[in-house]
Every structure is written in structure tokens, then in C-alpha cells.
Amino acid sequence: MKKIECDILIIGSGAGGGTAARVLAPLAQKGQRIVVADVGPFYTHEHFTQREIEGVDLLWDEGGVFTKDGAINIIMGRMVGGSTGIYTGVTFTVPPDVIRTWAIPGLTYDDLEKRFARIKEAINAHVLPDNFVNTNNRLFKKGVEKLGWPCGSIVINVKDCQQQGFCNLGCTVGAKQGTLEVEIPQAIKAGVEIIPNCQIEAVGGNKAWGTLAPAPPDSIPSKHEPGPVEFSAKKIILAGNTFGTSGILLRSKLSGMSPALGGYVTVHPSHTVFGIHPEVVEGFRGFPKTYYSTQFTESHHYYLETCFYYPFVAAKYIEGWGVEHKKIMRDYRKFMAILILNHDQAVPTNRIVLQKGVPVLDYRISKESIQSLCHAQRSAARVFFAAGCDRALLPASAKVVLKREDESRLEELIGPPYFILNKISIASAHPQGGCRMGTDPATSVTNEWGQVHGYPWLHVCDSSLLPSSTHVNPYLTIMALAERNAEHILETWK
Numbered sequence: 112m113k114k115i116e117c118d119i120l121i122i123g124s125g126a127g128g129g130t131a132a133r134v135l136a137p138l139a140q141k142g143q144r145i146v147v148a149d150v151g152p153f154y155t156h157e158h159f160t161q162r163e164i165e166g167v168d169l170l171w172d173e174g175g176v177f178t179k180d181g182a183i184n185i186i187m188g189r190m191v192g193g194s195t196g197i198y199t200g201v202t203f204t205v206p207p208d209v210i211r212t213w214a215i216p217g218l219t220y221d222d223l224e225k226r227f228a229r230i231k232e233a234i235n236a237h238v239l240p241d242n243f244v245n246t247n248n249r250l251f252k253k254g255v256e257k258l259g260w261p262c263g264s265i266v267i268n269v270k271d272c273q274q275q276g277f278c279n280l281g282c283t284v285g286a287k288q289g290t291l292e293v294e295i296p297q298a299i300k301a302g303v304e305i306i307p308n309c310q311i312e313a314v315g316g317n318k319a320w321g322t323l324a325p326a327p328p329d330s331i332p333s334k335h336e337p338g339p340v341e342f343s344a345k346k347i348i349l350a351g352n353t354f355g356t357s358g359i360l361l362r363s364k365l366s367g368m369s370p371a372l373g374g375y376v377t378v379h380p381s382h383t384v385f386g387i388h389p390e391v392v393e394g395f396r397g398f399p400k401t402y403y404s405t406q407f408t409e410s411h412h413y414y415l416e417t418c419f420y421y422p423f424v425a426a427k428y429i430e431g432w433g434v435e436h437k438k439i440m441r442d443y444r445k446f447m448a449i450l451i452l453n454h455d456q457a458v459p460t461n462r463i464v465l466q467k468g469v470p471v472l473d474y475r476i477s478k479e480s481i482q483s484l485c486h487a488q489r490s491a492a493r494v495f496f497a498a499g500c501d502r503a504l505l506p507a508s509a510k511v512v513l514k515r516e517d518e519s520r521l522e523e524l525i526g527p528p529y530f531i532l533n534k535i536s537i538a539s540a541h542p543q544g545g546c547r548m549g550t551d552p553a554t555s556v557t558n559e560w561g562q563v564h565g566y567p568w569l570h571v572c573d574s575s576l577l578p579s580s581t582h583v584n585p586y587l588t589i590m591a592l593a594e595r596n597a598e599h600i601l602e603t604w605k
């Protein structure tokens with residue numbers, strides 16, 4: 112077995128791991144050996160093709176991860192850069208109330224706010240100029256404002272964006288300022304070593320065990336031969352996300368581990384829904400997401416955001432079969448699209464479990480989430496019609512295609528009786544929790560600095576830390592928490 116000794120081992124290189132590597136890079140400059148191991152390959156942006164069939168290679172299980180009951184499809188990135196390699200860059204700050212309810216000693220909104228501002232500046236997060244707003248977004252704004260609802264501009268972290276539109280298949284020019292473009296290059300420059308294609312199975316006693324796989328063609332290989340590997344490190348930082356980190360800890364069977372391990376997972380259950388406009392919309396032109404509405408955030412727990420999805424993903428979100436489905440897809444260029452994002456509650460029973468050693472999410476969507484998603488579908492239908500669409504495609508509906516004359520009957524036509532699990536498409540790109548922060552080891556896995564309770568050499572810097580859902584798209588909050596936890600390691604480093 113290959114043995115690698117280092118001072119700090121970071122497992123995962125996404126929003127959390129990439130940020131931890133950037134914060135700890137000064138130690139590498141001073142001669143400490145810092146290694147980032149990621150199960151995914153190390154591609155540079157030149158590799159991305161923006162072809163849907165090739166883009167699935169960048170995802171966990173090629174996009175085929177589902178909750179244990181098969182009801183929700185979970186999408187996560189599996190490459191150096193993690194999910195930030197394929198995210199859209201929607202940059203929201205978590206509502207202050209969410210941080211208050213966490214009640215984590217020393218974790219204040221004031222502190223996080225300063226971090227948000229610094230991180231946003233470093234990754235060029237800003238409201239895009241008007242020439243980036245495509246037809247889909249203009250129609251959303253028109254519809255929302257006609258209904259008298261608020262319409263906000265989304266902050267996006269891109270630099271020299273060429274408006275290719277297919278952000279979730281990887282940006283071919285590296286405009287998206289995820290960790291692959293910003294934090295990882297900074298860390299490498301300071302001397303941090305990246306070991307891609309390295310799956311960590313378990314940790315214990317300042318060690319981590321895993322397997323090195325061959326580098327896929329067109330990717331940057333590590334200098335190590337494929338085969339089993341053992342890392343020894345003074346500190347190990349887990350940053351494999353809700354699935355990866357919870358999975359490693361569950362497999363490790365460390366003594367005295369909190370019963371909360373793997374639990375309290377939230378996913379932001381979401382739908383992508385479509386209206387069909389009489390005119391060509393072509394949501395793939397320009398930037399996909401520039402507007403959102405908070406009209407029902409307080410009252411019904413969801414956000415409406417603009418979005419764009421390519422043909423296969425769009426097709427799987429649409430009801431109907433055979434000829435009917437094909438007929439709908441023929442109007443693809445006229446599709447107006449809205450993303451519905453429900454903020455679900457953190458409960459101990461929604462948890463990561465192991466099935467043959469693989470982390471699987473045992474999650475039951477709540478009645479409250481179903482009510483919220485049905486309400487959101489009715490709202491989306493109203494936006495589509497207000498924006499001029501003559502048809503709307505909503506999954507929890509009595510009809511596959513709703514027509515304008517159905518608008519007065521939305522309460523009757525869209526609702527829980529039609530919300531049939533495993534029939535309608537529900538997705539999540541925001542798994543959170545599993546190793547939640549807190550003070551009580553009975554209900555939390557990590558302490559106020561993300562250190563695993565009882566294990567001073569073991570830390571967490573990723574989405575699994577979140578005690579409850581961030582409500583909004585989470586990457587900025589994850590980066591801020593990872594930065595705070597990694598800074599604590601840096602400050603206390605001997």
C-alpha cells in the first residue's frame with residue numbers, strides 16, 4: 112500500500128474543500144505539506160464541451176443519484192472543483208434569522224457578513240448588466256411584475272462571461288469563478304498538492320485510507336500510481352459534501368460518534384417547470400439566471416428563480432409519454448423556465464445511511480414541502496400566463512398541458528392529489544447537513560469550529576456542517592463556514 116505523509120489532508124475540493132485549501136495555503140508556503148485528495152478527475156475548463164451527454168461524466172453516478180425511495184434526484188459534481196465546477200454561480204447570502212436559529216456560540220451574522228463581502232469580491236460576484244438578461248428572464252420579470260410580486264436581480268460570480276448559457280455543463284472559458292478557477296489555482300501556487308482520482312473510504316487515528324484510480328484521458332494525473340493508499344496527517348479535513356463526508360464517517364465507525372451523524376439532511380426539494388410561449392424564447396442564449404422572486408418565501412417557504420435546462424433534463428421534468436411528450440418537446444425553443452426551490456425542515460430521520468458501503472439518502476418529503484411545492488407550481492403557472500405563455504406544464508396537475516382558460520381553476524387543477532411520488536420529477540442540487548455543527552454531541556456531529564466532537568485531528572469544512580437549510584442557494588454560506596473553520600485551524604496550528 113502506498114503511504115503518503117502530510118501535515119494536513121483535505122478530502123474534497125469543492126466549495127468547502129477548495130476554500131479550506133486557499134485559507135491553509137500560507138502553511139504550504141512555509142513548508143508544511145498540504146494535500147487535497149478528490150475522488151473526481153482534475154480537468155481544466157478546456158476539457159468541457161457543453162454537450163449534455165458528455166456533461167454527465169462530471170456528476171456523481173452520472174447524475175443518477177436518488178433518495179432511497181427513488182423520489183428525488185440529487186445532483187452533485189464529482190471532479191476537482193466539486194459541484195462548483197457545474198453550479199450556476201447564483202450567489203445569495205443566508206437570511207440572518209437562519210444563523211440565529213442555529214445558536215452556535217461565536218458564530219454571528221456580523222462575522223459571516225464580512226466573510227460574504229470578502230469572498231464575493233474575490234470571486235467577482237455582481238449583478239449582471241442588462242445585456243446579459245435573456246428573453247426567458249425578461250418574460251419572468253414581466254410576469255412577476257404584472258402580478259405585483261417583487262422581482263430581484265440575482266448576483267452571479269462570473270468574469271469575462273461569454274454568455275454560453277450551458278453553465279451547468281462546465282464553463283469552457285473558465286468564466287465561472289468556482290474553486291476550480293479561483294481557490295484551487297491559488298492553493299497550487301502556494302505549494303498545495305492536488306491528488307485527483309483518489310477515493311477516501313475511511314479515517315481513524317490521524318490516518319485516511321483510500322484508493323487511487325487511473326486518471327481519465329484529457330485530465331491532469333497525479334504523480335502517484337493507481338492502487339490502495341494510506342495518508343497520515345496531523346489534521347484531516349473532510350470536505351466531501353453531505354454524501355461524501357457523512358459516508359466517510361459512517362464507514363469509519365469511530366467510537367463515541369454522535370447519533371446525529373448522517374441526520375438532519377435537507378435538500379431544497381425543487382422543480383423546474385415550463386410555460387410555452389407563442390414566440391421563440393431560446394433560454395440557452397445569454398445568461399440563464401438573472402431574476403428571482405421572494406413573494407412566497409415567508410408565507411409558503413419557497414423561492415422562484417429563473418433557469419434554463421438542456422433538452423434531456425428538460426424532457427425528464429415534463430409529464431406525458433410517447434407522442435404527447437414528443438409534441439411538447441417540439442416546442443422546446445419556446446419554453447419559458449422557472450426553478451422552484453422549497454426550503455425544507457431539518458429532521459433527524461432524514462439521513463445518510465450506508466448501503467453496501469455507499470452513502471444513500473433516506474429522505475421522506477414532508478406534507479409541508481408538498482403543499483409548498485404545489486402552491487409554487489400554481490404561482491409559476493400564474494407567472495407563465497402573465498408573461499404571455501399560452502400553455503403551462505406543471506407536474507402536480509390534473510392535465511399534462513394547462514391552457515390559458517384553465518388559469519381560473521389552478522387551485523382545483525394543481526395540488527397534492529396530483530403530487531404522486533416517483534411519478535413526478537423532483538430534484539435537488541443542494542444537499543445540506545449530515546455532520547451538523549452545534550454544542551451538544553447528542554444532536555450535533557461537529558463543534559462550533561467544525562471539529563468532530565471528541566476528535567481534535569478531524570474537522571469538517573463543507574455542506575454537511577449546516578444545522579438546517581440555508582433557505583437560499585447555499586454555496587456562499589458553505590464557503591464562509593469553511594473559511595471560518597479553516598482559519599481556526601490556521602490560527603491554532605503549532
Ligand SMILES: Cc1cc2nc3c(=O)[nH]c(=O)nc-3n(C[C@H](O)[C@H](O)[C@H](O)COP(=O)(O)OP(=O)(O)OC[C@H]3O[C@@H](n4cnc5c(N)ncnc54)[C@H](O)[C@@H]3O)c2cc1C
Nearest residue numbers: 123125127150193194199200201311351355574584585586
Ligand atoms: C448543477 C448544480 C448547480 C448548482 N448551482 C448553485 C448555485 O447557483 N448557487 C449555489 O449557491 N449553489 C449551487 N449549487 C450547490 C453548490 O454547488 C453546493 O452546495 C456546494 O458546491 C457544496 O459544497 P461542498 O464543498 O459541500 O461539496 P462539493 O462542492 O460537492 O464538493 C465535494 C467534493 O468532494 C469530493 N468527494 C466526495 N466524496 C469523496 C471521497 N470519499 N473521497 C474523495 N473525494 C470525495 C467530490 O468529488 C467533490 O469534488 C449547485 C449544485 C449543482 C450540482
